[in-house]
Amino acid sequence: MAISLTVNGSPVTLDADPDMPLLWALRDELRLTGTKFGCGIAQCGACTVLLDGQSRRSCVTPIGMLEGADVRTIEDLGGPEAAAVQAAWVDINVPQCGYCQSGQVVSATALLRELPKPTDEDIDNAMAGNICRCATYVRIRQAIRQASDSLEG
Amino acid sequence: MHPNFKAMTAPRPTRRGFMAGSVGLVLGFYLAPKARASVAEDDFAPNAFVRIAPNDTVTVLVKHIEIGQGANTGLPILVAEELDADWAQMRAEQAPSDPVVYVNTAFGIQGTGGSTGLSNSYMTMRQAGAAARAMLVSAAADAWGVPAGEILVERGVIAHEGSGKSSGFGALAAAAAKMPVPVNVVLKDPKEFTLIGGEGITRLDAVAKTNGSALFTIDVFREGMQVIAIVHPPKFGAKVASFDGAAALEMPGVVAVRQVPSGIAVYGANTYAAFRGRDAVSVTWDESGAETRSTDEIARTFAAAARQPARLVSEAGDVETAMQEAVQVIEADYLFPYLAHASMEPLDGVIELGEDGAEVWAGEQIPTISQGTMGGVLGMEPSKIVMNTMFAGGSFGRRATPDSHFAAELANVAKAAGPGAYKLVYTRENDMQAGYYRPLTAHHLKAGLDVEGNITAWTNTIANQSIIAGTPFAMMMKDGLDPTSYEGSNDLAYALPNTRLNWAQMQTGVPTLWWRSVGHTHTAYAVETFLDRVLLASGRDPVEGRMALMREDRPRDAAVLARVAEMAGWSGPGTGDRRMGVAVVRSFGSYVAQIAEVEDRDGSPHVTRVWCAVDCGVAVTPDVIRAQMEGGIGFGLGTLLHDEITLDEGGAVRQANYDGYPILRIDEMPQIEVSILQSDASPTGVGEPGTPPIAPAVANAWRALTGTMPYRLPFGAGEV
Numbered sequence: 100m101a102i103s104l105t106v107n108g109s110p111v112t113l114d115a116d117p118d119m120p121l122l123w124a125l126r127d128e129l130r131l132t133g134t135k136f137g138c139g140i141a142q143c144g145a146c147t148v149l150l151d152g153q154s155r156r157s158c159v160t161p162i163g164m165l166e167g168a169d170v171r172t173i174e175d176l177g178g179p180e181a182a183a184v185q186a187a188w189v190d191i192n193v194p195q196c197g198y199c200q201s202g203q204v205v206s207a208t209a210l211l212r213e214l215p216k217p218t219d220e221d222i223d224n225a226m227a228g229n230i231c232r233c234a235t236y237v238r239i240r241q242a243i244r245q246a247s248d249s250l251e252g
Numbered sequence: 253m254h255p256n257f258k259a260m261t262a263p264r265p266t267r268r269g270f271m272a273g274s275v276g277l278v279l280g281f282y283l284a285p286k287a288r289a290s291v292a293e294d295d296f297a298p299n300a301f302v303r304i305a306p307n308d309t310v311t312v313l314v315k316h317i318e319i320g321q322g323a324n325t326g327l328p329i330l331v332a333e334e335l336d337a338d339w340a341q342m343r344a345e346q347a348p349s350d351p352v353v354y355v356n357t358a359f360g361i362q363g364t365g366g367s368t369g370l371s372n373s374y375m376t377m378r379q380a381g382a383a384a385r386a387m388l389v390s391a392a393a394d395a396w397g398v399p400a401g402e403i404l405v406e407r408g409v410i411a412h413e414g415s416g417k418s419s420g421f422g423a424l425a426a427a428a429a430k431m432p433v434p435v436n437v438v439l440k441d442p443k444e445f446t447l448i449g450g451e452g453i454t455r456l457d458a459v460a461k462t463n464g465s466a467l468f469t470i471d472v473f474r475e476g477m478q479v480i481a482i483v484h485p486p487k488f489g490a491k492v493a494s495f496d497g498a499a500a501l502e503m504p505g506v507v508a509v510r511q512v513p514s515g516i517a518v519y520g521a522n523t524y525a526a527f528r529g530r531d532a533v534s535v536t537w538d539e540s541g542a543e544t545r546s547t548d549e550i551a552r553t554f555a556a557a558a559r560q561p562a563r564l565v566s567e568a569g570d571v572e573t574a575m576q577e578a579v580q581v582i583e584a585d586y587l588f589p590y591l592a593h594a595s596m597e598p599l600d601g602v603i604e605l606g607e608d609g610a611e612v613w614a615g616e617q618i619p620t621i622s623q624g625t626m627g628g629v630l631g632m633e634p635s636k637i638v639m640n641t642m643f644a645g646g647s648f649g650r651r652a653t654p655d656s657h658f659a660a661e662l663a664n665v666a667k668a669a670g671p672g673a674y675k676l677v678y679t680r681e682n683d684m685q686a687g688y689y690r691p692l693t694a695h696h697l698k699a700g701l702d703v704e705g706n707i708t709a710w711t712n713t714i715a716n717q718s719i720i721a722g723t724p725f726a727m728m729m730k731d732g733l734d735p736t737s738y739e740g741s742n743d744l745a746y747a748l749p750n751t752r753l754n755w756a757q758m759q760t761g762v763p764t765l766w767w768r769s770v771g772h773t774h775t776a777y778a779v780e781t782f783l784d785r786v787l788l789a790s791g792r793d794p795v796e797g798r799m800a801l802m803r804e805d806r807p808r809d810a811a812v813l814a815r816v817a818e819m820a821g822w823s824g825p826g827t828g829d830r831r832m833g834v835a836v837v838r839s840f841g842s843y844v845a846q847i848a849e850v851e852d853r854d855g856s857p858h859v860t861r862v863w864c865a866v867d868c869g870v871a872v873t874p875d876v877i878r879a880q881m882e883g884g885i886g887f888g889l890g891t892l893l894h895d896e897i898t899l900d901e902g903g904a905v906r907q908a909n910y911d912g913y914p915i916l917r918i919d920e921m922p923q924i925e926v927s928i929l930q931s932d933a934s935p936t937g938v939g940e941p942g943t944p945p946i947a948p949a950v951a952n953a954w955r956a957l958t959g960t961m962p963y964r965l966p967f968g969a970g971e972v
Contacts (some may be wrong), residue, residue, distance in 0.1 A: 119524045123523050127522040127524065131464075132464070132471035133463070134464070135470070135597070135645070136470065136523070136677075137597075137598075137680065137910075138680045138909050140909055140910075142911050143596065143910050172464065173464035174464045174465075185462045189458045189459055189462055193462070194320075194455065194457065195320030195322075195883055196318075196320030196596065196643070196644065196645050197320065197460075197461030197462075197645070198597045198643075198645025198646060199596050199645075200461050201464045204462060222918070224919070227919045230910060231596075231918075232595055232596045232646045232648075232915060233320045233646060233883045233886075233887075234882065234883045234886020234887055234889075234890075234916060234921065235879070236886060236918040237882045237923070237924050239918060240918070240921075
């Protein structure tokens with residue numbers, strides 16, 4: 100069954116098992132490898148993408164439900180929030196091993212779209228679904244605050 | 253992995269250092285003049301450290317894997333400093349495998365571990381940069397007809413003031429490559445450093461790791477590549493008796509199901525097919541050789557062994573008499589669980605097998621051993637296997653396996669299928685249940701005090717499995733003793749009279765491995781919380797009491813302790829809803845003291861703030877050091893709060909994924925302030941030393957708050 104959707108602004112047709120998680124369609128079929136596999140059960144957040152503007156765990160999202168959907172991945176999130184988040188991430192040297200950071204950046208972007216001026220508690224609540232085994236959390240908080248400030252300016 | 257691992261390979265002839273060509277200047281291994289007898293034109297150097305391209309970019313080939321610790325930033329800074337390059341023109345690339353040119357001088361082969369990356373490269377990389385600079389200056393002097401001594405290099409620009417000439421590196425690279433190799437290079441006086449120790453350094457991998465373009469092993473795709481999922485035995489030591497792959501083979505995309513030495517391999521057209529096929533394979537296991545004890549049973553055995561006589565590691569004074577004469581004797585039993593590394597990228601590897609060679613893409617910390625292991629499996633010379641080191645999504649020791657079990661498995665799945673390209677990907681469940689855990693460990697500590705509360709005797713008996721016995725690393729053992737089992741419990745910073753350390757070597761069928769800070773993961777907790785308890789018994793302040801005990805020849809321990817006390821405004825553990833605890837630990841040559849501020853949140857410790865002072869010698873990249881302290885604290889905090897692998901009655905691992913093995917999350921992460929002590933000492937590692945002090949510091953604060961602390965980890969696991 101072919102499924103038509105939009106990925107990073109381009110129309111895409113996926114001819115694959117409708118039960119295939121979006122994660123594997125992105126990675127194996129479309130070769131958008133920035134979205135990462137960590138757990139397969141929506142526990143770690145490494146696979147986070149934007150689905151119709153909302154953050155979503157692609158490892159538990161079957162492509163069969165995505166007809167007509169709009170998917171954005173780390174490769175092209177678009178918009179000022181993503182740019183601000185990514186700039187702050189680099190400025191503050193957030194990444195260590197880097198494997199979870201695609202998911203962190205996507206979640207942070209979704210947060211700032213929802214709450215442009217998040218408190219530390221907002222940040223902890225919004226980001227608690229994303230594990231970083233290197234524990235770069237101190238800098239994630241700092242980078243989100245910096246990105247928020249830069250958007251205001 | 254541990255630094256005290258030396259030479260498994262015989263020395264080989266050294267190689268040529270320089271290569272000229274269209275790519276510009278390639279500066280190879282900086283060779284001591286006596287070792288560089290001749291520089292032959294045909295001795296081409298794929299094993300270079302520095303490449304300068306016509307477009308002015310300077311690429312440093314980093315001989316270590318980048319697992320987050322910052323190797324791809326730290327090593328280039330050393331080159332850039334002596335080269336007087338601009339940081340913006342620097343690039344990093346993982347070096348190919350070569351146990352001679354890219355040797356880790358602490359191991360004798362190529363490898364990353366033991367927090368040795370920076371320390372073993374400090375002089376070599378600086379020399380490489382200085383030699384390149386000298387050759388560029390010579391080329392400029394020739395081209396401009398001016399004395400080399402009048403030429404200045406600053407931030408990537410070579411200039412001669414008198415003639416007004418100036419150039420970037422790229423334009424002079426080809427000419428520089430023809431210059432004689434400097435016999436001696438003069439390195440900068442540390443006072444002249446502009447990059448080393450400087451702030452505002454952006455990690456060279458920061459951009460790629462923020463926009464999704466960084467390539468990890470899992471991101472490698474080869475033409476016609478199949479993805480392989482693996483079914484492992486449910487118990488350590490069990491083997492395949494029989495299997496039925498028919499149901500898996502009926503699934504779309506499942507190509508083949510084959511038995512391999514480690515289990516059943518499912519070959520799929522893509523990851524989804526392979527993972528689904530994996531779940532559909534039915535296997536009957538032969539458990540006759542399996543470890544079937546539960547961790548409860550293993551723990552009871554270990555705890556009992558720690559209370560029995562065991563092998564002597566070290567002894568000073570007369571412990572028996574001192575204990576008899578003590579007016580107060582304090583004892584404590586500790587128990588530490590198996591821990592999984594649980595790196596975010598599960599173990600994975602890609603192999604392209606040809607008729608007489610293979611190419612591999614992986615995140616192996618010891619490529620030399622992996623290459624040899626795969627050569628053995630595939631029946632080919634290790635040199636026929638080309639190793640590409642990818643970014644690795646965390647490791648914490650997991651990718652440094654003395655038995656190269658994953659590399660062997662990768663070779664075996666390829667061998668079973670024949671020539672072709674294969675990507676072996678562990679599911680999270682494979683990764684978590686494969687073993688190679690931090691060893692389960694029991695401590696029994698005992699201290700004698702005199703009438704004034706002074707410590708007059710101190711003994712510690714540790715029971716655990718050896719990580720290195722029976723592996724190529726067993727050469728680190730001396731007199732049958734494995735120092736990684738008890739490091740951190742001897743040679744304490746404290747001047748204690750009448751001490752003894754014993755070790756009971758235990759056996760189980762569970763494979764164990766180094767886990768970020770190795771023995772210090774448990775010894776720091778046992779020593780630093782027990783000492784606190786003893787100080788408390790004699791009414792002494794945790795900081796002042798430690799300071800009073802510090803050996804005269806351990807000023808660096810005392811200095812980090814003094815610094816952290818000052819940072820936290822220490823005046824005792826405190827009195828309100830938030831209390832402080834302290835710990836100071838030397839590991840891997842670095843000194844770290846931490847103070848944690850802790851409150852009670854629903855009956856569990858919640859850490860609000862941490863102050864951390866570190867002395868790691870010359871601070872090459874302060875921001876990377878701070879990052880490693882922050883991350884090390886989060887990593888160590890998880891051991892107190894959550895981390896535990898258990899085996900059920902029968903021996904199967906209970907935890908399978910992050911739901912059963914919770915990782916510290918952002919809402920549990922304290923605020924952290926790090927201070928780096930100024931030092932001229934040779935740089936030492938920072939990847940591991942941030943981890944050991946946090947759990948004891950938090951436990952000590954928790955005791956100040958509640959009167960109790962956990963003797964069995966993680967918190968809430970109950971009594972020993």
